[in-house]
Amino acid sequence: MSKSAILSSSIAKKYWMALTGLFLCLFLVGHLLGNLQLILIDGEDGKRAFNEYAYFMTHNPFIKILSYVTYISILFHAVDGILLAIQNKKARPVNYHYNNPSANSKLPARQMAVLGSAILIFIVIHMANFWWKMKYSSKQMPLHTYVVYPPQTGNPSGDTLYYTTSGMQLPVSAQFEIRDGNKIFISDEWLNSEIEAAKSQGQEIDPKMFENKDKNVEIAEGYKDLHSLVYAFFGHNRSEQGFETNTMPEIALLLYVLSMIVLSFHLMHGFSSAFQSLGLNHRKYTPLIKKFGLVFSILVPLGFAIIPIVIYLTK
Amino acid sequence: MASKYINITLKVWRQKNANAKGAMETYKLNEVSTDSSFLEMMDQLNEQLINDRQEPVAFDHDCREGICGMCSMYINGRAHGPDTGTTTCQLHMRKFNDGDTIYIEPWRAKAFPVIKDLVVDRSAFDRIQQAGGFVSVNTSGRTMDANAIPVPKVDADKAFEAAACIGCGACVASCKNSSAMLFVGAKVSQYALLPQGRVEAKERVLNMVRQMDEEGFGNCTNTGACEVECPKGISIENIARMNREFLKAALTSEK
Amino acid sequence: MSMLDSKIPEGHISQKWTDYKNHLKLVAPNNRPKIDVIVVGTGLAGSSAAASLGEMGYNVKAFCFQDSPRRAHSIAAQGGINAAKNYQNDGDSIYRLFYDTIKGGDYRAREANVHRLAEVSGNIIDQCVAQGVPFAREYGGLLDNRSFGGTQVQRTFYAAGQTGQQLLLGAYSALSRQVGLGRVQMFHRHEMLDIVKVDGKARGIIARNLVTGEIERHSAHAVIIATGGYGNVYFLSTNAMGSNVTAAWKIHKQGAMFANPCFVQIHPTCIPVHGANQSKLTLMSESLRNSGRIWVPKRKEDAEAIREGRLKPTQLAEEDRDYFLERRYPAFGNLVPRDVASRAAKERCDAGYGIEANDTNEGVYLDFSSEIRSKGKQAAFAQGDQNPSEDKILELGKKWVEEKYGNLFQMYEKITDENPYETPMKIYPAVHYTMGGVWVDYNLQSSIPGCFVAGEANFSDHGANRLGASALMQGLADGYFVLPYTVSDYLANEIRTGKIPTDTPEFEEAENRVKSSIDRMLSNNGTKSVDHFHKRLGLIMWNKVGMGRNEQGLKEAIEEIATLKKEFFADVFVPGSAEELNPELEKALRVADLIDLGQLMAIDALQRKESCGGHFRDEYQDEEGETLRDDENFKYVAAWEYKGDDISQEQLHKEELKYEFIKIAARNYK
The missing domain is CATH 1.10.1060.10 (Alpha-helical ferredoxin)
Incomplete structure (x- = not known):
């Protein structure tokens, strides 16, 4: 393998752009399908489905690897793109006094770097808004809770339960300690009260269960409530779930939709361009790729944009 | 082929040599036959400049039938001008109108440094x-x-x-x-x-x-x-x- | 006759070259790097010579005035290249190509040279294919051929309408390879302005760096001139704007004879002149005559109506058209040789049947409607449609024509703004090629020892008229397959010479000649541009030394050119300086030489009291207006020796042409 050629030549740079770009296209599809659960499934089921999905996406080892590939792709795509843009700028030190590029090429194709930079900024903001909050600002990230409605009465029982990954449902009123954002550890008080409660009903709890009777026993993991975070971000009142309601959801919505339009233009050139960069040009298939790319570049961002719009409108 | 005559304004990049700083200069050219090729129009401009004791515009050209690849002007913001599938030497003045202003610049690229006026090193x-x-x-x-x-x-x-x-x-x-x-x-x-x-x-x-x-x-x-x-x-x-x-x-x- | 030893070897024509080659001296590979060779010009002949000599191991320096060797005007040849491959099994052979070329040249070319050309023609095709030249192919994957004027076989290999381009790029790629390997040093944007002789031998050149204006000395053990033809003496021609005679003329001034300068080919199918500002003429490939029919109206009234725009050519009924080539030459029809076709067009236009509305009414039609119909019908039948509609026939026919000639049709439309699929092309003869050139012997060596001349720049192979698709053949034959042998033979005596110093009085003197001619131009401070004089020269040449010549006109031309020369040096204005890129200075130096040459052409035409090939003297024609050769008195090459600034003093030397293997006869294409 010719190392210098595969790493540093102008064509190799294009391969990397194309490969990372196409991978990110795949990512978009997965991301969109997951996100659509936000609006396609109603009520508690939707919330549960989405939060379960979010949990899966952050915990499955395979997905984990995939997510690192995604981060690297985004970084590489951005850095490589910026390097290319700088190099390309340098290749013409003196500009034309009068230029008419629209006669020979489309605007998105000429402005990929600008569109891409805008998308990069969007990604940063987007991740700060959701990913960062979920992942690292753990104290502010409430867990998924729901109110029990006994079937007999249909009225709220007054119990609000955490919905956990182990299938246990734990009362929010109980005394836990929540660490690392969503790991639920027992507290002495709760343990004692549980033992007492068992006793009063003539049952016994095997003390072995709690051999280390300190607070280091994790009894369950709660689902982080990303669903409510999103809804609160786009204007829903989720204060009972512990989220601050966004007072200016219109701005969030507008910026999000704008970003999707930018993404659409970026994809409009980028999708089919990636195939060209990889050398996949064929008189029979290239027109199909171009058509598919156009449909893709419209449908995917549209799908993303619809979600906050629907959320906003159902406020 | 009814030939017409048009009057045009030319904005041409002038640069004395590779190291000199260049600038766009404006020239008026009258009575240009629409049957003329673009380079024949340039000849006409140069003839006018020579008659005015000014230095003619240097530009690359040779075969004037679209095959040698020597001609190389960036005309009105496009390589070889407004027509497609055409070299500058095959571009004809019938593509322009009376009163038009035409911008003429050399190829611009770091790898194609300007030698003089519209001549670049390829x-x-x-x-x-x-x-x-x-x-x-x-x-x-x-x-x-x-x-x-x-x-x-x-x-x-x-x-x-x-x-x-x-x-x-x-x-x-x-x-x-x-x-x-x-x-x-x-x-x-x-x-x-x-x-x-x-x-x-x-x-x-x-x-x-x-x-x-x-x-x-x-x-x-x-x-x-x-x-x-x-x-x-x-x-x-x-x-x-x-x-x-x-x-x-x-x-x-x-x- | 001692001055003109053609060095044609003895023996049977088919064995001469082989035997001769076997006895040429060689330079051993280890000695070749000690020897320098200069090649001026990078067209087919120059590129292929430089590449071949570089390949052999000589130190080669190649020069071209363009910005890249790939731009030499060989690139503009459209139609094809001949080779006696007989791939089409239609009776072709080396002998037939040899015979056709001699006959096509109206029996004014050397038998031995032409036979050698025919012999190596096949190798050229092999070589080019091996180099990756994308010739046109048939569906079976083998090479396609077409026919050209003056032949009855299909021996022309082609690459759409861009054969010259593809061949030149092939030679350029070979040259580039040698440049990359460091065996050829390329000097682009350099113009040779003089030759340097030491002890009578060519030992170097003086070249001007066109970008910096620097005058450079380059020494070598041999100098090859491959700088093309001198058609630009007519100002309007199909040559490139930069094509010039300067290199050839400078060696002529230093002792190389100039042969048959009056033999100029006027190509029949060019786009007619449109106006006073026209700078050049554009050729429409001769291959179009395979499919197009040439005609003018039968009645003068119709011609006049067409010129005035009252009548369209498509409105003229079949019986009102005069297909004059088919009428006069039924056997060859529209495919008669170029000189014959050109003269026939001129004859019709002179008689008042011209259809172009320009100053001289000079133009005839080249009509593709019959071909479109017949090919359309064939294509429909091939598709299984036995009863095609009129529209379908036209559609399929146009498609066929487009595939074959698309780029030419497009080019025509770009220039004229008329659609040749719908209305016939207008064409008229224009100066295209010069058969005359520097006199060379069988080795392609000029009368200056060590100075070789190849391609269009020499006079050697085409006699008084060149057949279509033969120029490319000659250029590559000279460069690839002749010069490497003959130059080596010459250089075999140079292995002990050592590097030629450039700080000698001979170089000094040559450089001073160049510098003073440049100073003369720049300090002249006249009032008129170079083009002004060039255009005037062109008009004299076209009107009096053009397609039809006569004693009176030629005598006038000689006088007029002498006057023009005086005026030029008194009144030309060349702006700018010598130390920069100065296109006007370049032009001025070239036009000065063209003026001298023009005069010599008229002198040569005047002495040749016969008509042959491209040289048509009004006084010497038969009752049907065909050329009347005088083999008894003019079966010779006219080689002129320079005798100083007054061109009329040039001395004529005659090289008798001997036809041992071809029976000399009247040329007949009827």
């Missing part, structure tokens, strides 16, 4: 060719018979379409990145499509691309401007073919 293309744009056969004529290897007509035709490149540099000039990939892609493709060229296909594409990068051309971002402005209509599928060839070569070359 020897970078020669060096790319020298890096691998050939089949390493000697010139004895004692090769095998020309018909010894049949070549599928489709491949021969595609090779010819790629070989139609006149090396004018319009692709570089019109590319927002000053990329030379259409030129190099066409050359690589011509040889890659023919059995005679396959033998050294790997070294060729690696060497030509390396030289291209060294010359300071930009990268291809697939805007497609080059194929629109190419006077010989060379398709960017040749760039794709080069990308393919390069990938194959880079992955399997033992160097």
